[in-house]
Amino acid sequence: MTPEISRNYMFYFSAREIWENLIETYSMKEDSAACYDIESKIFNSRQGTLSVTEYYGTLNGLWIELDQYQGMKMCKANSIAYTRLIERGRIFKFFHGLNFEYNPIQVQILGKEQLPSLSKKPDDQSCLTKETPTQDLQW
Structure with missing residues (x-):
C-alpha cells in the first residue's frame, strides 16, 4: 500500500x-460494462458440441466471474433466500442451453418438488441419468 x-x-x-x-x-x-459482457456470454451460451460437463464448466466460470462484481451485504436469512433464487435461475439457464436430447431429463428434474443444486452431487444414488455415449449428465 x-x-x-x-x-x-x-x-x-x-x-x-x-x-x-x-x-x-x-x-x-460497479463495473456495469463488464457485468453486461459476462451476462451476454451467459445468455448466448449453448452446449453445442461440448460435453455437458464442459458446457457446465463454461457457465460456472462465467457465473463465478459475475459473482465478483455483485457483492451484496444482507442478513443470513436473506442471503440464503437470495442464493436459492440465483441458483434457480442458473439451473434454468443451464437447461436452456442444453441440446434437445436432454429435454426428457429436464422435464423429470423440473417436475421434482425441489430443484437439485448445480454445484453439489445428490446424496441419494437414484440420480437421473441420460444414456449417451459420454454419460455425463447425472443428477
Whole structure:
C-alpha cells in the first residue's frame, strides 16, 4: 500500500474495518460494462458440441466471474433466500442451453418438488441419468 493510501487507514480500529473500506473503495463491483459482457456470454451460451460437463464448466466460470462484481451485504436469512433464487435461475439457464436430447431429463428434474443444486452431487444414488455415449449428465 502506498503511503498516500495508507494515511487514509491509519486510524481504523480493526483490520476488518480497513478491508471493508478497501473493498468498498477499490472493488470492481460497479463495473456495469463488464457485468453486461459476462451476462451476454451467459445468455448466448449453448452446449453445442461440448460435453455437458464442459458446457457446465463454461457457465460456472462465467457465473463465478459475475459473482465478483455483485457483492451484496444482507442478513443470513436473506442471503440464503437470495442464493436459492440465483441458483434457480442458473439451473434454468443451464437447461436452456442444453441440446434437445436432454429435454426428457429436464422435464423429470423440473417436475421434482425441489430443484437439485448445480454445484453439489445428490446424496441419494437414484440420480437421473441420460444414456449417451459420454454419460455425463447425472443428477
